[in-house]
Amino acid sequence: MFNRLTLVAAALMAVAAPAYAAKDSITLGMVLEPPGLDPTSGAAAATDEVTYANVFQGLTRFGPEGQVEPDLAKSWDISPDGKVWTFHLHKGVTFQDGSPFDASVVKFSLDRINAPGSTNAQKPLYAEIEKVEVIDPLTVKIILKAPVGDFAANLAWGDAEMVSPKSIKDEATHPVGTGPFMFKDWVKGDKVDLVAYPGYWGEKPKLKKVTFKFISDPTAAFAAMMSGDVDAFPNFPALETLKQFENNPRFKVMIGNTQGETLLSMNHRNKYLADIRVREAIAHAINRRDIIDGAMFGYGTPIGTHFPPFSKDYVDLRSLSAYDPALSRELLKEAGVKDLKLRLALPPPAYARRSGQIIQQELKAVGIDVEITNLEWAQWLSQVFKNHDFDLTIVSHTEPNDIGIYARPNYYFGYDNPGFQGLMKRLTVETDKTKRAAMLREAQAIIAKDYVNGFLFQLPKTGVANAKIMGLWKNAPTQANDMTQVYWKD
Template identity: 60%
Template sequence: MTNNPIAAVAASILALGLTLGVTPAMAAKMDVTIGMQLEPPNLDPTGGAAAAIDEVVYANVFEGLTRFGADGSILPALAHSWEISEDGLTYTFKLHQGVKFHDGSDFDAEDVKFSLDRARADESTNAQKALFADIASVEVVDPATVKVTLSKPNGSFLFNMAWGDAVIVAPETAADNAAKPVGTGPFVFAEWVKGDRVDLTRNPDYWGDAVKLDHVTFKFISDPTAAFAAMMAGDIDAYPAFPAPENLVQFEADSRFLVINGSSEGETILAMNNKKPPLDNILVRQAIAHAIDRQAIIDGAMFGYGTPIGTHFAPHNPAYVDLTAQSAHDPEQSRALLAEAGVSDLTLSLKLPPPSYARRGGEIVAAQLREVGINVDITNVEWAQWLEDVFKAKNFDLTIVSHTEPMDIGIYARDDYYFQYGDPEFKAIMADLDKATDPAKRTELMQAAQKKIADDYVNAYLFQLARAGVINAKLKGIWPNSPTQANDMTGVYWEE
């Protein structure tokens, strides 16, 4: 106690300073709000096909035996290790112990058996039931070990188990996951305000590495103008897939924000009907490929957002081979190839589905082809007509479409697929890939497959659909690319 007023004021100032030194204003921010254009129809990734489901719950609420990493690699998740039999038919998974579901119940091998048997059952409503088609049986060896036996070798099995459709759920809560998801992940479902947001909170009992956020909100804003206003006002901290790429230049000029230009799983291609003359001639297909200026399409149709590709494979995948130089823009070579093929006065149809990448890109492609002497008749079609006329009936010369399924190069082995390739050598590569389980061998085969379709100029490969977004410049850990449909919050944090 002192009667000195100056000393009293000094003590008060010191106390205030000490108090300010520990205020939350000096601490790291522990919550984040993520913008999404589409609201999920439900929150059960094992019972719905909408990408927005995984964008909320993948790796955050639900986990599988394996999972996708930010670069598309396959990582351990609920299974910390596994052994594969020499014949490639048996996968023995060793599970993490001490794992609990969000309702407090224990996770063990019985939950794995339930989840996989449920996904592959005749009455299954799983949107990706084909992922489980090769499973012959699932056996519980002990609480921490499960043995999965396949009916035939499938080298993609670990990849398949990383999909959101393959997450592990508990029999006690599976029926209610659509509205009240219960998983094993680092975040717990808190609330779903329909038409507005989904809230997640930190799981204090999480079995793995602790996350750095206490609270995550997924805010649904479909209108691009409203999304722009929310970001500028600071109501949204990140919008990983911003709905209006034409506005991103404004964020680039603002030091508060960081614009991301990553890749998704969407290979955007100028597909060609390989069995329809003269497109059955590789010289004509090669000429078309060399007539294309990819960057001009990216700049003109996508406002600069997109990654050039030279084959049907995502650039963020560790097995990707950059083959863009093999089909580089070269109009003179294009004209020479057409002359070598004996083709002149060629007119081709170009049927374009509704997305802007197709409609805008199609006009640019048509102009580029006309420069080398190929006339193009453009027809804009709706999705139903495209599916019926192009995809099913194969009544087309050229079309532009994005293939958004993860690592879907296997479609080139299908004889009945709409661009009608089905080359025996390529099919042999894919058959070997199905049998291979060694990671190095699988990479070798995936690269051989990429090279084969580039060598055969099956299609003209344009660009990987961008994951173009905007984030607060102080927010770290947001995936720049999108190897799966997810907004993985497990490594996200605020820079202090």
């Protein structure tokens, strides 16, 4: 009898075992679908949110608190003059198509950034690279024209991740990297599936499958979380419902920081917006508190320049563009502008659409008529970012330490200030931390006093997840959903 009962119990346990097995897959919600999956050939943050640290890796990477860490390079040496960086690579690394990763791939990847016809969105970050030399398969030397104070951090951007010469032609639709997860499929308009790469060179991830589910509508995002169709939403769009998740033990809410300066960007190619008085008038017509309360339900930190408020080098310049509609009307009168009509092009995120409605009314109150056009993300990238066909737009710039974009006269908002450009050139080659800090403070003041854009708020990271999910980033020091340390708690 004892043996029979034991066998029955063992059989029952065997049948029940799968129910208690640790979960090894996860579905993440994302508001925006990437237009492509090659982070080295475009500007969309959503591309990095899927691929950064998961599919692709760089010589260095950003950690969860923004620290620069070794990645495919296990270490590096810097010459005394700061112009020669020698990287020592990990041994035995392969791409997910089986091809080897070595120093020749580093040369290929970095040369490709600055090659004629390159569509890399951050080419200026790597403009000081003079040449890349292969010393041996595991050693590569990068020679700079001049020292670059943030070079290790620049290499941590998704734009500098390593790509395989063998698979480069299909990278946008079928990405192949060296990371712990490999691309499985992409159902356009719905999801991207990644699966664990069996040949991964480093610490194996605990998850076997990651699905990124694209849900742009806040109501649908709430329903998906509540039903369990989505396990986590690292940047949850339905902020008005966060209290419901906070009061439900099934979930956890994670409020953190991002690098996302949210702007009312102005096109300086428009003859009216080229006038600093008109830009200042627009800035004084905007009530940041109305936007944060009305569009963000109280989440977000007001800003007065393009720099994260949690940075030690941040300067609070909000007073320069304080809410003052009477001053706005005076400035417009001084500029001789009456019955101004402007086009406001809005991308899909809820923060942009909701902020746009509020700003439309606030500008109307000072005599500026704003026509809103809602664009899908691919449309926004083509029409606004690439072709500069807009007057105003609202978008969060989530790239880390990106104040240097104001030194690019061909950038989408078209700010052209030679003095600022010279300052950024000096900052690039400056290695002294005290001097760099002073330059960053000066840069913040220049763009605030030039009223380049309407500086609205720092985008918060509002994450919602199943309470049993561990390892998700609370903060977003870069555009990433790093799944390498994520697991389900028993």
